[in-house]
Amino acid sequence: MIKAAQRLGFTLEDVAELLEAGRHRHGRPVAVLQEQVAAKLAEVDAKIADLTTIRTALAAAVDAGCDDLTVCASSSCCPIPFTDLAE
Template sequence: MTAGLRSGELAGAAGVNRQTLRYYERRGLLAEPRRSAGGHRLYPREALTTLRVIKTAQRLGFTLDEIAELVDLGTHRHGRRPDASLQRRAAAKLTEIEGRIADLQVVAASLRAALDAGCDDLATCATTDCCPLPFADLDRGAHR
């Protein structure tokens, strides 16, 4: 039987720090490891896969709470709720991300317009009718 990975080995292989391992243990994302005779934490090799899954899910926009649910779903396949599948959750996350992208595209367009208009000072720009920034519309609406 293999001895397992020490905290530093696992953290290094996964690209995280040791405190992250302990935090994930406290959150229930990573099983608490067994201890060596000398008291060192020894993680099974599967822990590396778990950490890679967590980090990938984070890059895809899932929160740690959402990841905990997804990891839990994977370990308890029987009796799943129909709305709990990865497919459904991924679709919901995609919709959320696409909404954020649309919001960011509006922000980018506003910034391009401000650059094109030559806005140098927010306070001055806000008082002009040609200000392309969104707060100008809010300011004009307050005076109506």
């Protein structure tokens, strides 16, 4: 069960919290699992959105034939969002 939870992105600390909550429920439903799963789902959705943005930029760079970052970064038609980078 622990390994399965880790494969879903939960940390050992998360799993320990879930197991502890399950021990103290005394026959009553505990919302901790639903809250943890909803939070993890939101994290996964945010990562997917970030990766989709990255993929789109990379695909545009491939399509544009970019082969030199220095030249590409100084070009107004560069599809890679260098101006959006904080660093």
